[in-house]
Amino acid sequence: MNFDWTPEQEALRKEVRDFIRENMTKRLGGEMGEEMEEGADRERSRALRKKIGEKGWLAISWPKEYGGQGGDRMSQYIVEEEFARVGMGVGGGGSGAGAILGAGTEEQKRYFVPKVIAGEMSFCLGFTEPQGGADLAGLQCRAVRDGDFYTINGQKMFTSGAHNATHIYLMARTDPAAERHRGITILLVPMDTPGITVRPLWTVQNDPPAPPGTTYGMGRTNEVFFEDVRVPISCRLGDENMGWFIGAQGLNLDRVGASRYLISVHMDEDIINWAKESDLGGYSVKDDPAVRDKLAELWIEAQVCRLMTMRSMSIVQRDQDFTYEGSAEKVMAPEHGVTASEAISQILGPYAQLLNGSEGAVESGIYAHNLMGAFQSGINHGSVQIMRDQVARRGLGMPRG
Amino acid sequence: MDILLNEEEEMLKKSAREFLEAECPPSLARDMEKDPLGYPPELWKKLADLGWLGLALPEKYDGQGLPLTHLGIILGEVGRAIVPVPLHSTMTAALTIAKHGTEAQRQETLPGVSRGATILTWAFTERDPRYVPESIQMQAVARGDSYILNGSKMFVDNFNVAQKCLVPCRTAPPSSGKSGISLFLVDTSSAGISHTPLVTMAKDKQSKVNFSNVRIPRASLVGKLNEGWTIVEHMLDLGTALLCAQMEGCARKDTEMATDYAKHRIAFGRPIGAFQSVQHMCADMLMWVDGTQLLTYEALWRIDQGLPASIEVSQAKAFGNEKCEAAVRYCQMIHGGIGFIMEFNQNLWFRRVSAWTMRLGTTYDHRGRVARALLDRPGPVRLGESQYESAPSR
Numbered sequence A: 001m002n003f004d005w006t007p008e009q010e011a012l013r014k015e016v017r018d019f020i021r022e023n024m025t026k027r028l029g030g031e032m033g034e035e036m037e038e039g040a041d042r043e044r045s046r047a048l049r050k051k052i053g054e055k056g057w058l059a060i061s062w063p064k065e066y067g068g069q070g071g072d073r074m075s076q077y078i079v080e081e082e083f084a085r086v087g088m089g090v091g092g093g094g095s096g097a098g099a100i101l102g103a104g105t106e107e108q109k110r111y112f113v114p115k116v117i118a119g120e121m122s123f124c125l126g127f128t129e130p131q132g133g134a135d136l137a138g139l140q141c142r143a144v145r146d147g148d149f150y151t152i153n154g155q156k157m158f159t160s161g162a163h164n165a166t167h168i169y170l171m172a173r174t175d176p177a178a179e180r181h182r183g184i185t186i187l188l189v190p191m192d193t194p195g196i197t198v199r200p201l202w203t204v205q206n207d208p209p210a211p212p213g214t215t216y217g218m219g220r221t222n223e224v225f226f227e228d229v230r231v232p233i234s235c236r237l238g239d240e241n242m243g244w245f246i247g248a249q250g251l252n253l254d255r256v257g258a259s260r261y262l263i264s265v266h267m268d269e270d271i272i273n274w275a276k277e278s279d280l281g282g283y284s285v286k287d288d289p290a291v292r293d294k295l296a297e298l299w300i301e302a303q304v305c306r307l308m309t310m311r312s313m314s315i316v317q318r319d320q321d322f323t324y325e326g327s328a329e330k331v332m333a334p335e336h337g338v339t340a341s342e343a344i345s346q347i348l349g350p351y352a353q354l355l356n357g358s359e360g361a362v363e364s365g366i367y368a369h370n371l372m373g374a375f376q377s378g379i380n381h382g383s384v385q386i387m388r389d390q391v392a393r394r395g396l397g398m399p400r401g
Numbered sequence B: 001m002d003i004l005l006n007e008e009e010e011m012l013k014k015s016a017r018e019f020l021e022a023e024c025p026p027s028l029a030r031d032m033e034k035d036p037l038g039y040p041p042e043l044w045k046k047l048a049d050l051g052w053l054g055l056a057l058p059e060k061y062d063g064q065g066l067p068l069t070h071l072g073i074i075l076g077e078v079g080r081a082i083v084p085v086p087l088h089s090t091m092t093a094a095l096t097i098a099k100h101g102t103e104a105q106r107q108e109t110l111p112g113v114s115r116g117a118t119i120l121t122w123a124f125t126e127r128d129p130r131y132v133p134e135s136i137q138m139q140a141v142a143r144g145d146s147y148i149l150n151g152s153k154m155f156v157d158n159f160n161v162a163q164k165c166l167v168p169c170r171t172a173p174p175s176s177g178k179s180g181i182s183l184f185l186v187d188t189s190s191a192g193i194s195h196t197p198l199v200t201m202a203k204d205k206q207s208k209v210n211f212s213n214v215r216i217p218r219a220s221l222v223g224k225l226n227e228g229w230t231i232v233e234h235m236l237d238l239g240t241a242l243l244c245a246q247m248e249g250c251a252r253k254d255t256e257m258a259t260d261y262a263k264h265r266i267a268f269g270r271p272i273g274a275f276q277s278v279q280h281m282c283a284d285m286l287m288w289v290d291g292t293q294l295l296t297y298e299a300l301w302r303i304d305q306g307l308p309a310s311i312e313v314s315q316a317k318a319f320g321n322e323k324c325e326a327a328v329r330y331c332q333m334i335h336g337g338i339g340f341i342m343e344f345n346q347n348l349w350f351r352r353v354s355a356w357t358m359r360l361g362t363t364y365d366h367r368g369r370v371a372r373a374l375l376d377r378p379g380p381v382r383l384g385e386s387q388y389e390s391a392p393s394r
């Protein structure tokens, strides 16, 4: 076991940090990370992404021939973590381009991956449907094959970023007669294909808008409707009816890593640093014994989240598969985020209600917005209940119910 | 950064597990709960022959000079198999002597430890149960070429079988803080020492030890006079990290046994482990022991690397105290009524983990320490970085 970074990795972290200090604000990072704010300055963010790309910091561990750097996973983690601190994703993730790298044809890899890395293309993720998301294998959106085409009909729900993405990574049912895991196909569909309609779903974070850095601060997600959407079979990722198995590894990777870790623990650091400086009319928060005990408890749990993330990364770096470790991390970190945001609400008392822009709001109201958003991390990409099922079944070999 | 076990560590763990599974059935732990010595000397000798007792001691004293993390792995397996041997107390004291003792003290104790001939322990707590300098009241007064010790110590592990004991005392009264504490290596057979066994939840061997005008040679001093606190603190951190390893191994085995039971015990026509509420208890148990293990390994690794580690040690113990206890409580619940029956083995693990959560610092003690490091130090904290005042900001 080794818990240390190499000197090269330390130097890389410092270089990235310096770059961010010189080139970025939190606000700009937030726009680039989520690409869904109305008024986002696209020209500026594209230029910045280009600059980051020239540094060789985008998709470090992805192969060179597809626009990556062919580097090691831990270095990529470091860069991801530093950029995630200002709300920007530079990794690539598991679903979308990550899955194409794993299962795509040579042509698909060359077509999509470099452009996704450069920020010229992006995927929204079409998993969830109105009737349910946790039970993903129950999806009903249909794709019917006729000759060299599929015709898609159905609806997706909570499709974040659909209004900005160039493509949707769509899970659709191609064989309704088969066992449900064996009738699903992944299609990479251009969003400008005729028959696709995107409608906004505004979240509790929209009015006023949550400040950058909020845990699940997105103000908007979407519904996406498919009406006789016709796409060529070259849009298919991997074999027909194998979508469940092709998608699984991507989903696993989406559950772990720098972004999931930071959205769950960043508030621990922030509240401690706030408490160290704060004085509320003579009340020194950091000297309150109950607060001290709680902050230490949160910090310790945050360390468990960090180490579980490092464990997952160590496994990925060794090119091994998760048994249950990714699912465990996806319970521990999101639930910690909830515990922390609730504890902070009791540390701040009435100040914790104040939203972004309010008179008296603490740190732009981020703790209030965190409280509204944190639980969402425990729902998305596999809810904590489903993740616990996986820990029990895969980690401990327990029987299905 | 690769926090998984490497090949050598995996092999050590595997061979330790195989050896202990063959040598140490639960009945041995049960027998030793009633045994006056509390450990089987033949097994202790075998551990010495395997090289475990000298594993982390310097080669110069017949040890193997292997990393502390290796010893942590062994203690995890010892906890797993609830092996009734005085390994934890002996190692805590031996490693402290190896680092801070005089050459004569090392020669006199460490080769004996490696050989299995010498058992060691340490005695900190008096009336005040916290691990703070203020709780040391016992006096040592210099007289001629001796020190005279007066006072008493509680919760001393394996004193009944130890040859030597590390004892922190006040040497500069009326001091009460960190200064004025000195550490002594005391022969347990010295005149004036008496001890009373305590009846404990784990049915292990702990004693209250009385020192009444005990005369020990001047050469018994470990480290500098009146400056013993840093050594004591280091010893406690070391002991705490090793205890966390033992506690984690013990809680993990209990988790595995409870999970196995849940797969076979039938209720309402199916295994209770097929009920989601039971599955989720088991998932939590696994995540809690994993969390304890990750924190513990990081603490042991830092100590081994010579890095400051008090925060990591406290993180491991604070988390482990709460979560290992919760895990073994779930194990009891999954076993229903049978978990409460003395003759059934499950409680052997439950009683040990529970007892260890109470020793070497409570959850509150350790969180207090973490809070001081986070809140009473100037400048901001940053996740993933060293929070030590003196450490270079990395």
Ligand SMILES: Cc1cc2nc3c(=O)[nH]c(=O)nc-3n(C[C@H](O)[C@H](O)[C@H](O)COP(=O)(O)OP(=O)(O)OC[C@H]3O[C@@H](n4cnc5c(N)ncnc54)[C@H](O)[C@@H]3O)c2cc1C
Pocket: A124, A125, A126, A127, A128, A129, A130, A131, A132, A133, A134, A135, A157, A158, A159, A160, A161, A203, A218, A221, A376, A379, A380, A381, A382, A383, A384, A385, A386, B276
């Ligand atoms: C802001 C936001 C962004 C999102 N972005 C996307 C996106 O980009 N793409 C996408 O496809 N989806 C996205 N989602 C959807 C998200 O993945 C789903 O909300 C999630 O999968 C849960 O599905 P559901 O909302 O239909 O709840 P349900 O599936 O109805 O679940 C409701 C509750 O029942 C529990 N439950 C379900 N089954 C079980 C079981 N077997 N045992 C125990 N408990 C169970 C769940 O854990 C949950 O607590 C997003 C959601 C939000 C709110």
